[in-house]
Amino acid sequence: TAYNDIRDNYMTPEDEWDRDLLLDPAWEKQQRKTFTAWCNSHLRKAGTQIENIEDDFRNGLKLMLLLEVISGERLPKPDKGKMRFHKIANVNKALDFICSKGVKLVSIGAEEIVDGNTKMTLGMIWTIILRFAIQDISVEETSAKEGLLLWCQRKTAPYRNVNVQNFHISWKDGLALCALIHRHRPDLIDYSKLKKDDPIGNLNTAFEVAEKYLDIPKMLDAEDIVNTPKPDEKAIMTYVSCFYHAFAGAEQAETAANRICKVLAVNQENEKLMEEYEKLASELLEWIRKTIPWLENRTAEHHMRAMQQKLEDFRDYRRVHKPPRVQEKCQLEINFNTLQTKLRLSNRPAFMPSEGKMVSDIANAWKGLEQVEKGYEEWLLTEIRRLERLDHLAEKFKQKCSLHQSWTSGKEELLSMKDYESASLMEIRALMRKHEAFESDLAAHQDRVEQIAAIAQELNELDYHDASSVNTRCQGICDQWDNLGTLTQKRRDSLERVEKLWETIDQLYLEFAKRAAPFNNWMDGAMEDLQDMFIVHSTEEIHSLITAHDQFKATLPEADKERMATMGIQSEIVKIAQTYGIKLSGVNPYTNLSPQDITNKWETVKHLVPLRDQMLQEEVARQQANERLRRQFAAQANIIGPWIQTKMEEIGHVSVDIAGSLEEQMNSLKQYEQNIINYKCNIDKLEGDHQLSQESLIFDNKHTNYTMEHIRVGWEQLLTTIARTINEVENQILTRDAKGISQEQLNEFRASFNHFDRKRNGMMDPDDFRACLISMGYDLGEVEFARIMTLVDSNNTGVVTFQAFIDFMTRETAETDTADQVMASFKILASDKSYITVDELRRELPPEQAEYCISRMTRYIGADGPAGALDYISFSSALYGESDL
Numbered sequence: 001t002a003y004n005d006i007r008d009n010y011m012t013p014e015d016e017w018d019r020d021l022l023l024d025p026a027w028e029k030q031q032r033k034t035f036t037a038w039c040n041s042h043l044r045k046a047g048t049q050i051e052n053i054e055d056d057f058r059n060g061l062k063l064m065l066l067l068e069v070i071s072g073e074r075l076p077k078p079d080k081g082k083m084r085f086h087k088i089a090n091v092n093k094a095l096d097f098i099c100s101k102g103v104k105l106v107s108i109g110a111e112e113i114v115d116g117n118t119k120m121t122l123g124m125i126w127t128i129i130l131r132f133a134i135q136d137i138s139v140e141e142t143s144a145k146e147g148l149l150l151w152c153q154r155k156t157a158p159y160r161n162v163n164v165q166n167f168h169i170s171w172k173d174g175l176a177l178c179a180l181i182h183r184h185r186p187d188l189i190d191y192s193k194l195k196k197d198d199p200i201g202n203l204n205t206a207f208e209v210a211e212k213y214l215d216i217p218k219m220l221d222a223e224d225i226v227n228t229p230k231p232d233e234k235a236i237m238t239y240v241s242c243f244y245h246a247f248a249g250a251e252q253a254e255t256a257a258n259r260i261c262k263v264l265a266v267n268q269e270n271e272k273l274m275e276e277y278e279k280l281a282s283e284l285l286e287w288i289r290k291t292i293p294w295l296e297n298r299t300a301e302h303h304m305r306a307m308q309q310k311l312e313d314f315r316d317y318r319r320v321h322k323p324p325r326v327q328e329k330c331q332l333e334i335n336f337n338t339l340q341t342k343l344r345l346s347n348r349p350a351f352m353p354s355e356g357k358m359v360s361d362i363a364n365a366w367k368g369l370e371q372v373e374k375g376y377e378e379w380l381l382t383e384i385r386r387l388e389r390l391d392h393l394a395e396k397f398k399q400k401c402s403l404h405q406s407w408t409s410g411k412e413e414l415l416s417m418k419d420y421e422s423a424s425l426m427e428i429r430a431l432m433r434k435h436e437a438f439e440s441d442l443a444a445h446q447d448r449v450e451q452i453a454a455i456a457q458e459l460n461e462l463d464y465h466d467a468s469s470v471n472t473r474c475q476g477i478c479d480q481w482d483n484l485g486t487l488t489q490k491r492r493d494s495l496e497r498v499e500k501l502w503e504t505i506d507q508l509y510l511e512f513a514k515r516a517a518p519f520n521n522w523m524d525g526a527m528e529d530l531q532d533m534f535i536v537h538s539t540e541e542i543h544s545l546i547t548a549h550d551q552f553k554a555t556l557p558e559a560d561k562e563r564m565a566t567m568g569i570q571s572e573i574v575k576i577a578q579t580y581g582i583k584l585s586g587v588n589p590y591t592n593l594s595p596q597d598i599t600n601k602w603e604t605v606k607h608l609v610p611l612r613d614q615m616l617q618e619e620v621a622r623q624q625a626n627e628r629l630r631r632q633f634a635a636q637a638n639i640i641g642p643w644i645q646t647k648m649e650e651i652g653h654v655s656v657d658i659a660g661s662l663e664e665q666m667n668s669l670k671q672y673e674q675n676i677i678n679y680k681c682n683i684d685k686l687e688g689d690h691q692l693s694q695e696s697l698i699f700d701n702k703h704t705n706y707t708m709e710h711i712r713v714g715w716e717q718l719l720t721t722i723a724r725t726i727n728e729v730e731n732q733i734l735t736r737d738a739k740g741i742s743q744e745q746l747n748e749f750r751a752s753f754n755h756f757d758r759k760r761n762g763m764m765d766p767d768d769f770r771a772c773l774i775s776m777g778y779d780l781g782e783v784e785f786a787r788i789m790t791l792v793d794s795n796n797t798g799v800v801t802f803q804a805f806i807d808f809m810t811r812e813t814a815e816t817d818t819a820d821q822v823m824a825s826f827k828i829l830a831s832d833k834s835y836i837t838v839d840e841l842r843r844e845l846p847p848e849q850a851e852y853c854i855s856r857m858t859r860y861i862g863a864d865g866p867a868g869a870l871d872y873i874s875f876s877s878a879l880y881g882e883s884d885l
Contacts, residue, residue, distance in 0.1 A: 030235040034232075035126070038217075038239075098128065162175050168236060177210075210243070216242045267852075284328050288365045292369055311377075323716075386463075389535070390459060393462070415491050418494075435488075440517050442484065444517070509589055517593065519598065520593050527605060536623065539627060626696050630698060641706040669726045676722055687708065745809075755775075765799055772805075826875075834864070838854055
């Protein structure tokens, strides 16, 4: 009756005892051996044991000692006497302690234990086993017996010939016990070699291995189990519970180690991403630092070829060197956003890059690069135009100087001659007229000297590299010109002084000389103009030159009349000479110009006119070709520019408008990105037309408002924007997978956001955001809403983006690991100590994670720790504290 009362209080309804079977000697034998071994497994910790279970507990001393060992608590001091009442008192102290643990003992009295009642003693020990070895076992909130059975079933499920359904028949062949050992310590048993038809061998193998390696004493006999139709359930449960307790600690440690490894893996991956960001940021900033001085160097070259090489270098920079850096900058921003998302999802602090390497620092450096870059190409083209103008002016200067110096050659010697001192009257008069003709010629050349001086001044103003030689030559011409003027005046004074001595001068020769000289000078100017070089940049300019040339050709008939009149004077001279029989010397005393000279120059002028026509027409063709290039560039630019703008606007909505799963969104966005990338051929073609325009020195285009620079900047922004949008969806996938957020939840978040995105621009203002939260069930006060706004709008922009909204909602609906959880896991590995040793870390964790912890944990400073002990508490806190990188 007492034993039944014990059973009713501590056994499940399924554990029905049969009163007749309870008295079965085989069962009693199994219980006696098992319970004795179980008690001794604990008593040996106190340095003692029992031999006979009903005799050795009669005085209550070892019973009290057993309870102290298994509970870890102190019982009242036992009575030392050997009288019966002393023994009863000690047993009652033990029974009272059992009752204090919530166990209701019915019909078990101290007298039956003191009298050595075997059945009552076994019932009491079973009660102790139930309370201290089995009762605390719970798997998925089942009862102790069911929990232990469920644990056994799960551990042995993968093994052949094992089907644990109870705590008696299922264990007779020994395979279940061997499977439990192999599951946790496969190094101790080769399960593949076990045979189902060798139950005694299997059981003895399990008993021996458990006793030798698992510190579980042998509590059963293989023969008794095999030869008993239904082995004793309590004996089997007692023995199997020892396996549960032996392996539960290892499983707990394994779980703790897995948690720590997971956390450490997150930190290691994040640190790797931080290092990669730092490296990429440093390389990009270094490239920008080296590139900016090159773009800031506006030192002009002296020669056109050198400046054109600089322009070619700049084109290489824009088309070859810069685009990869644009991709690096975009990738850097994407890596930064991904890293921050991972840190946030793993409950880690935000990543703070090294000083000067923030995304904003890189953006500012890039902005500085583009600012200096912006004016560089314009400066190059301006310098090329300046050098082109300088080369033109320098050549023009040389031609005019050569013509002038050719004219002045020998003039100073002639003006310095004193031939008039020994000349005859006619010769004096001829010299006077000749000098007057020279003065007329000298005045006619004044314009050329002034032009030479003006060209020299312009070359100086345009900073011509060889200005010193130009100035030297110009100054020499001016000094010579002044000297010619002085000498001319002196000679005139001398001739006028002797003019009174002479009477007449041959008027016809003089008239010829006077008319021939300006006409000759006009022809020189005409030849100079017809051979003059020109630079134009539009069809309007070349048509202006053609008009001027046509106007010049219109003056040719009048010039021919002047030529005929001049030649008529010479004819009259010959006629008079023939009429009056005057013998002419054949030389006009007043000029060096002969009629033949006039005729030859006139023929030269007529020859140069059609050549000038041809040059102008060729330039017309070139300008027309340039105009075609302008129109060709404009036609493409006027399509590409709006296309880029349209795509930019579409991307602004695509991240919140696309329906379906995140993976479907990702596929759609990547297809969208591929379509954009496929458009790159149009940009390249436009670059080719742009280069053709520059090579043709075309620097303006009235047919379009888009420059190549506009297209380049727009294209780079488009590529960056689509990449960022894809990264946002990747981060959403990362958030969903890490947080366990379902696709349905994300769809619900997206639908809510779209509904309250009033302006359809991918953002909500604070009022719309508040309305959105209220619609999703949030009860918001002003303080709480202000707190939430600091989370979703940390930069005080006044709007809530879709990504910020998703991040907030996933934080609200998911859990992450915490520092306390990591500390608890380390405490398990450290066997509840406040410190952990290097050996424990290396034993419990994989090598990489173990070394990671060892290298970062600080020394434990408590007095209770051995040398080399490590502080896992501060390490766990640091995992969720500020980043050192």
